[in-house]
Amino acid sequence: MARASAGRQRPGDADPHRGPCPVRSPGAPARDGRGDESSAPRQDADPRDADQDRRRDGPRGDAAAAPGRAHQRDPHPPAQILEREDRRAPRDRGDRVNVAVLGASNGGFTTAADLALAGHSVRLWGRTAQALGSLAKDPTIALAAEGRAGSARLARVTTDLAEAVAGAEVVIAAIPATGHDDLAKRLAPHVNERQIILLTPGTLGSCAMARALARAGAMLPFALAETGTLPYLTRKTGPAAVSAPVRAANLPLGVFPASRGKQTFARLADLFPAARPCVDALDAALTNAGPVIHPPLVLLNAGAIDGGRFDVHAAGTTASVRRLIDVVDAERLATRTGWGYPAPHYELATYYEEARAAEGLYGAGAKAKLLASGLWSEILTFDHRYVTEDVAFGLALFESAGRAAGVETPGVSGLLLTFGALLGRELSGRGRALEHLGLGDFSRREIRGFLDQGWESPMWAKVIR
Known part of the structure; x- marks a missing residue:
């Protein structure tokens, strides 16, 4: 194990492919014997993408400057990190992304099918074989969605969570917020530091899940992100068929920690072109309809x-x-x-x-x-x-x-x-509620700072107690 320098990394410095070494949460029990489960390369952020403090008028439109931060970053203790490992070269934008979709309900089926038809490699996980139904024999979902329709063949359908997330660059939890804590416990042995976990939607679940992962002694991902609303209004129409008559035209997206928003947003906008960057995770959560x-x-x-x-x-x-x-x-x-x-x-x-x-x-x-x-x-x-x-x-x-x-x-x-x-x-x-997430004793300024710094914040040890 090595220690990071006390100087804080600035936004834009971190990269999910070449970025900071994996962080274990201060105060959380360490896990031994962790291997790197992701062999998929990461990409550098495209400097043309708007950063997390900006809003877009369109999927790739010009960004308008948002108001400045409500606080200055505070000094913090050095984070405990693992030794840096070599990274493979970053990929070009637009290449296929390895995605794990967790959840076999309306949103899970639709997300998996939509991203598969968009050319990405998608694995779908369900808690039970019954939830996956006929997909266990034929991993094909018939999708009828606004803007996209067809038969989507998935790379894999499984009830084995480790199998689903191994090698995934982006892990999408398409489940209700009520299932986030249980999912975090299940994910804890399988998360690696180069992954992005996306909650659709989150209801501040990115913060809650990071907290639950830390309490379980998990390796923290590069970032957790959440949408402010559902990417699709959708329902199943058959055992392996879904209809999504409405697709989000403006999909608010917040990142925890927000300081890693630029790289995270660049990756997720490849999957969801309607994504619109929010200031932080709470900003996104407060757009939820x-x-x-x-x-x-x-x-x-x-x-x-x-x-x-x-x-x-x-x-x-x-x-x-x-x-x-x-x-x-x-x-x-x-x-x-x-x-x-x-x-x-x-x-x-x-x-x-x-x-x-x-x-x-x-x-x-x-x-x-x-x-x-x-x-x-x-x-x-x-x-x-x-x-x-x-x-x-x-x-x-x-x-x-x-x-x-x-x-x-x-x-x-x-x-x-x-x-x-x-x-x-x-x-x-x-x-x-903020108090239920361990944030009840802090001011708005302190909470905004925490949402920006995440597990590098001096508040983190108190929050995960």
């Missing part, structure tokens, strides 16, 4: 939902529901402003008002496409991710982030209290 739209839809349509199959997006979006959605969204926007995050804020009005749809997460015509598909007429319960994820994780984060920013959130807090009563458990301060 799910906690804004789904809790009001479920709560105010509870009677109809109890009656059986129901499309909350079609029949359930009444004037009263819209009013509550607008209240929650206004509180989200005020919270973003309180934290100093720049536009675009992806107001929910951009989904409901076609005149503004191009500014939104899913672009022009998204609402009409979703309703026309008829795929969201389904049986909902309080075990659905609209509640277990968007309420228990998403709204808990919104409330705590609002409190930290001095923003009152009566709409969000009221929903948490009501759903808490229906579920019979406390929701405030749990899930992805």
Whole structure:
């Protein structure tokens, strides 16, 4: 083992292929006998890509400068690292990426099929053979998606997590946020320092998963990233078929640590051209439309939902529901402003008002496409991710982030209290609330610094306790 110098690496210096040596989290137990499980080469970041502090107008458009950091980086103790190993030459942009997609539900199938049809090498992991179904014999998924359709043949389909992630450059967790902690424990023996882990979406899961990996004694990846919303609005239409009538037109992407955002974004934008760089992971998490739209839809349509199959997006979006959605969204926007995050804020009005749809997460015509598909007429319960994820994780984060920013959130807090009563458990301060992630005793400035520095922050040892 060797020690890094006390001087901090500046943003843009790190590279997932040639970059810093693997870091073990201070205070976390070391794992012995770790081999390098990734043989795939990494690429240098293209200097033409916008950095993490910039927003783009288009997939490869010009970037506009965002406001400066709200803090200066603090000195920190040297990180414990492994000896540097040789790296193979970086690859040219546009080459095939080795991807592991974790999760065999709607999003997992669609992500795997879409990226395979785009020319990437994709392995799909499912927890059980039942979840993978017929793919175990024929690893081919029929995809009908906005902008891409066809039969996608995957490189491998497996229930062996080690097999799925070995050699992967990017590991995509296409699962609800409720599964992140368990997945981190499963991933801990298999992560290497050159990988990027992407959560779609995250709800600040990049920070939570890094914390869980560290507590498990895992080698930390190059970076963890998260999208602010789902890359696709999708449903399975058969055992090996998926339909995605709507694809994200603007996909907010935050990176933890944010100081590694430039290289991480450059790699992930090759997979998701609609990605838009955020300042940090919390910036991305506060663009999430799910906690804004789904809790009001479920709560105010509870009677109809109890009656059986129901499309909350079609029949359930009444004037009263819209009013509550607008209240929650206004509180989200005020919270973003309180934290100093720049536009675009992806107001929910951009989904409901076609005149503004191009500014939104899913672009022009998204609402009409979703309703026309008829795929969201389904049986909902309080075990659905609209509640277990968007309420228990998403709204808990919104409330705590609002409190930290001095923003009152009566709409969000009221929903948490009501759903808490229906579920019979406390929701405030749990899930992805900042205090539940070990960040409750820190100021906004300190948290922003932590999100930038990640496991190189002097706060890291306290956060992972």
